[in-house]
Amino acid sequence: MLGVSPVTLRTWDQRYGLGPSVRTRGGHRRYQDEDVEVLRRMVALTGQGVAPAAAAELAQREPARPHPRGRAQLREDEAESARRGFVTAAKRLDEPLMLDLAGKLLTGHGVVAAWDQVFAPCLVELGHMVAERGRGVEVEHLASSSLLHALRSVPPTGSSGVLAALLSCAPEEQHGLALEALGAALSEEDVRWRNLGARVPARALCDAVLRLRPAVALVWAHRADIAEQVPLAELVAGSGAEIAVAGPGWAGLALPSSVRTPHTLTDAIRLVVSRVRG
Incomplete structure (x- = not known):
């Protein structure tokens, strides 16, 4: 179920305390649902490259939950x-x-x-x-x-319905952390999104938008030469989604009149949420 071997489970138990809540008299491990959730987080974190010791510490904490809307900013x-x-x-x-x-x-x-x-x-x-x-x-x-x-670590929404946003880096764009922030913020807003990640070829981007039919497709670029590789005209003409671009790479470029240009994280969130909630 978790994709890890019994040997790995024993190692995690012995080294990091990620063991079961129940053991039989014969010493057999009996994992409860909450134990499995901790292990799921451990698997996810190590799969993302977090060192096992740090991953174990994080896995045993409660995962971050969406904060109530309107929470005050930091002083x-x-x-x-x-x-x-x-x-x-x-x-x-x-x-x-x-x-x-x-x-x-x-x-x-x-x-x-x-x-x-x-x-x-x-x-x-x-x-x-x-x-x-x-x-x-x-x-x-x-x-x-x-x-x-x-x-x-911000949990995605469990709701069904329309895919609110498809996020993607431009071809050859490798700086996608801002998209991860947008996705996490959309999870807090309880809307569905997907992220294609870094260096998405133009053809792949168009195909994904056509296949997934998101309400908004947003493309990130931090340099103009990278932004210019995005097939905006094709996306606008054939996707049915509202097309948006973000990042410093778009500054000064001529864009189709229908393309939206949110300048802040809050602008991007409002754009997506307004499309799915009216």
């Missing part, structure tokens, strides 16, 4: 402290601490506040550090990876 002093703490953890390559800080921000304040006030500014700061010093790429990469894992 500026709180945001500054959170940014300082996350950047310090990143420079130390302290993945467990980054995951812990990110998870608490998401649970306490929601995706939009966490992204706008902490995550995005931290990524910008770390990017500038790498550009100025010519070193520290490992810091930037591990920080991005930690945020990716944290954002994916």
